[in-house]
Amino acid sequence: MHTIDCGHISSVSSPSIGEAGRTGDWRDSTPVIDPQKCIPMKRNKPSCFLCWLYCPEAAINRGIPVEIDLEYCKGCGICAEECPAGAITLVEESNLTIR
Amino acid sequence: MTESVLSLPDKEYMLPGNRTCAGCSLGIAYRHILKALGESTIVTVPASCLTVLHGMYPITSVNIPCMNVTFPSTAAAAAGLVAGLKAIGKKGITVVGFAGDGGTHDIGIQALSGAAERNTDFIYICYDNEAYMNTGGQRSSSTPLGATTTTTPVLGKAQHQKDMPAIMAAHRVPYVATASSSYPLDLYEKVKKARDIMGTRFLYISTPCPPGWLFPPKDTVKIGRLAVETGMVVLYEIENGGFRLTGASERLAAKGSLRPVREYIELQGRFRHITKDQIEELQRWVDSRWEEYLARQTPRPPDYSTLQN
Numbered sequence: 001m002h003t004i005d006c007g008h009i010s011s012v013s014s015p016s017i018g019e020a021g022r023t024g025d026w027r028d029s030t031p032v033i034d035p036q037k038c039i040p041m042k043r044n045k046p047s048c049f050l051c052w053l054y055c056p057e058a059a060i061n062r063g064i065p066v067e068i069d070l071e072y073c074k075g076c077g078i079c080a081e082e083c084p085a086g087a088i089t090l091v092e093e094s095n096l097t098i099r
Numbered sequence: 100m101t102e103s104v105l106s107l108p109d110k111e112y113m114l115p116g117n118r119t120c121a122g123c124s125l126g127i128a129y130r131h132i133l134k135a136l137g138e139s140t141i142v143t144v145p146a147s148c149l150t151v152l153h154g155m156y157p158i159t160s161v162n163i164p165c166m167n168v169t170f171p172s173t174a175a176a177a178a179g180l181v182a183g184l185k186a187i188g189k190k191g192i193t194v195v196g197f198a199g200d201g202g203t204h205d206i207g208i209q210a211l212s213g214a215a216e217r218n219t220d221f222i223y224i225c226y227d228n229e230a231y232m233n234t235g236g237q238r239s240s241s242t243p244l245g246a247t248t249t250t251t252p253v254l255g256k257a258q259h260q261k262d263m264p265a266i267m268a269a270h271r272v273p274y275v276a277t278a279s280s281s282y283p284l285d286l287y288e289k290v291k292k293a294r295d296i297m298g299t300r301f302l303y304i305s306t307p308c309p310p311g312w313l314f315p316p317k318d319t320v321k322i323g324r325l326a327v328e329t330g331m332v333v334l335y336e337i338e339n340g341g342f343r344l345t346g347a348s349e350r351l352a353a354k355g356s357l358r359p360v361r362e363y364i365e366l367q368g369r370f371r372h373i374t375k376d377q378i379e380e381l382q383r384w385v386d387s388r389w390e391e392y393l394a395r396q397t398p399r400p401p402d403y404s405t406l407q408n
Binding site: 011013014015016017018019020021022023026027046047048049050052053054055056057058059062069071072074075076077078080081082090 | 104105107109111113114115116117118119120121122123124125126127130153154155156157158159160161162283284309315316317318319320321
């Protein structure tokens with residue numbers, strides 16, 4: 001989005017992701033998706049996507065595979081709570097093995 | 100047309116990595132509201148959690164133009180934008196005043212009432228987290244009976260919530276609706292409907308607040324859903340005076356029973372000081388309001404599209 005300089009003094013912000021920094025740093029536990037249980041991933045067909053619908057951060061994509069942007073996911077756990085297949089579990093950061 | 104998760108637009112106007120708390124229901128609501136409104140939208144935002152979401156100069160986390168205004172002037176500024184756009188001949192732009200319950204029920208009510216009286220062509224959206232959450236959780240006129248806030252710290256609030264949608268309906272504006280962040284599809288449909296109506300349109304959205312209501316962030320959607328299922332929040336729309344329960348509330352009315360308010364209260368730390376009498380009073384309040392809504396319910400207009408002749 002561009003702004004036109006109309007000669008007045010004004011302060012216009014520019015849109016960007018990560019306005020508050022890497023908000024993934026706020027997280028104490030990380031959502032991990034089990035592809036065997038996740039409905040769209042299991043069926044390989046667009047369906048369900050309730051995690052995408054309810055994510056307050058817009059950090060989940062509505063595609064296959066379903067992916068969570070851990071750079072910005074604040075770890076609220078709504079996705080794990082709302083997943084009808086129980087495919088998302090929250091793993092404590094200290095227990096997370098880097099794959 | 101009924102929306103589904105797959106039919107919602109892909110484009111996100113609210114960007115990740117913003118300043119809202121983990122589990123903020125305003126994030127859920129705002130994402131889908133902006134999806135429904137599309138990019139030809141200008142919002143005016145007073146001091147509120149939404150200002151926090153929009154972010155600090157020189158960066159903003161929202162992809163549409165926003166004007167930050169003073170606390171009482173959300174609707175006045177939006178009315179000014181409407182007049183300005185008309186003066187320079189720009190058409191097809193939706194102007195939205197977007198404020199919290201403090202900025203609507205308490206501080207912004209006179210500008211909003213004035214704009215509604217003039218039937219200014221804009222949408223006003225009030226997201227209700229039931230206290231001044233941005234400043235640490237002071238009581239507002241939308242805080243429910245018995246809730247503890249930083250300004251009602253010991254006994255909890257002694258009064259009921261102000262019925263803001265009813266006040267707006269009394270202005271006889273073309274469209275008034277209530278929604279909840281826990282039912283994003285219902286919310287999306289209402290915003291889309293409001294977008295295409297002329298005149299003042301008012302939307303009230305219930306947005307549970309984890310740090311303010313004192314529940315774990317993972318329960319945001321569950322609490323919002325319980326609010327509707329217990330009747331603390333009722334989903335309806337008033338279109339040109341015709342009242343109709345919608346979505347989950349319509350289904351509850353057909354089923355014939357609400358869940359007890361106690362189930363909703365138990366899960367929230369803000370009700371830790373509520374007395375037995377206050378719970379009973381709250382239940383009576385919910386029940387009498389629900390009866391009122393059921394009595395006002397006008398039958399759905401017949402759907403001629405399904406007739407075969």
